[in-house]
Amino acid sequence: MPPKEQEAEAPQSETPPNFWGYMPEEEYYSSQGVRNAKSYFDTPNGKLFTQSFLPLDQPNVKGTVFMTHGYGSDTGWLFQKICINFATWGYAVFAADLLGHGRSDGIRCYLGDMEKVAATSLSFFLHVRRSDPYKDLPAFLFGESMGGAATMLMYFQSEPNTWTGLIFSAPLFVIPENMKPSKLHLFVYGLLFGLADTWAVMPDNKMVGKAIKDPEKLKIIASNPRRYTGPPRVGTMREIARVCQYIQDNLSRVTAPFLTVHGTADGVTCPSSSKLLYEKASSEDKSLKIYDGMYHSLIQGEPDECANIVLKDMREWIDARVQRCGSNSK
Template identity: 85%
Template sequence: MPPETPANFWGDMPEEEYYTSQGVKNTQSYFETPNGKLFTQSFLPLNQTVKATVYMTHGYGSDTGWLFQKICINFATWGYAVFAADLLGHGRSDGLRCYLGDMETIAGSSLSFFLHIRNSEPYKTLPAFLFGESMGGATAMLMYFQSPPDAWTGLIFSAPLFVMPENMKPSKVRLFMYGMLFGIADTWAAMPDNKMVGKAIKDPEKLKIIASNPRRYTGKPRVGTMRELARVCQYIQDSFEKVTAPFLTVHGTSDGVTCPTSSKLLYEKAASEDKCLKIYDGMYHSLIQGEPDENANLVLKDMREWIDERVERYGSKNL
């Protein structure tokens, strides 16, 4: 029999012991929304004063556990209180696996948790940032559009999905044919699978770890998911001018999942006065979990410098 997959990517070390070894305190809980229960996590720095909060959203088919939490842990060790939620239909949250038929609702559900924390003691006077990776970038952007003015000090996007690459675009003929079934086919896992994970991860050892995530969705994309992703990408592109918050967006030139055009268009069209674009030559899609350590550390260094500088620049939010 094949060996049983451990509950965590680091192996059998007890969770509390692992997180303490990383310099963070982890808590896990569920948050009720009108659309289902969200699995949520917090990562708080040990022995440091919290200087700001960061709210993180993972990508398609992923979750906030496994390797995504390495991003959360890094930010926590820099003095940030990090909060993350599995999107509906992902990880340990409610919902049909990887069905994203209404991304406004999915984004709004995670946003309700984020704003609950953001407006609570002791965080409501601290700077607050939204972070989204890949499809989580599109979801975080929808959250930004749904948020009250000035809710967020800044936005951070890692290889965001704002422009669908040609090889990912759903066939209009296929969508039309499924559409003729009056919504019955919306949840069908019947769209072509482009095997994205292999195109996202450069480091072969990290690819093995990511591929072994027991909560990763490995089925074919659902009809309604692809229809909705195409709609949301177009909506976001048409709304770039509404972005006024400071932001950092990063992308690799060899990204085989989301094209760097996503980050470049946001940078060119956003109304933000404080905006930053970083393009990394030869890097793949998964800039932090999937690149060799020296590359991942370069991306993390740039993120740390950017967020530290914004916290200093914009200070506390006085309510």
């Protein structure tokens, strides 16, 4: 092929700046009925990249939702489709890239201290939660996958009655057997007295292929330039194992209303995570939805007709809780 023809084809192989392609961001968000804003939030542990999604045509929002993404992901790319949906239902949505993820500070995908990681995102969420426009509105935490574990830690770190409710999408509270870190690997690296904590040397189970059912959406998610694709870090796997056990041991402390959803064909997190939460939580108002045959990524990775079932259930659940709170918004 002549060199000039190669040059002409090169732009076609470039990754678009956004999952929807090259449409300017403001134009795209407006077409979806939301207003998006991006900023950085300073914390003692580093800067967090944050986003907000507000409904365009509703001057009075129903409540606030604070969203946390999963391992290796970020608040951009396809995750924001969840944020956009909630915003179009009349909610002010706020999301932050976890430390070590996306455009936030930190070693890429290093979660050596998840209590600190959770507390850092929580500091931003509480800053917004307590601000004048939102302090009197119902407020919800939302966590997907490993972000569900981070969200649960945020809930445990919060003062009582801070949150109106919790929403979990395929949360990671129980590690599947085939995903558990090797005790031998952790022991050997542990002999190095923490020097190996940030090493990206743990076996990689290629979770993306097990999470996404729709092949076209898999292509889009795999093209996310900010997605972490390296092997898991030693400290990350050690800490995830510890945190899952800690959460299992403390599920009875959960008293807030919650909805947790899971697919039976989830190849990344166990449906038993959601079932265990439902069984052990002390909440009087608790809801569990199990979707037959659905994979891990229930909203981003399923065909639209399946994802819409999950979204419908989430919308009905959150709207009902807001109505119980006596929100003035209609």
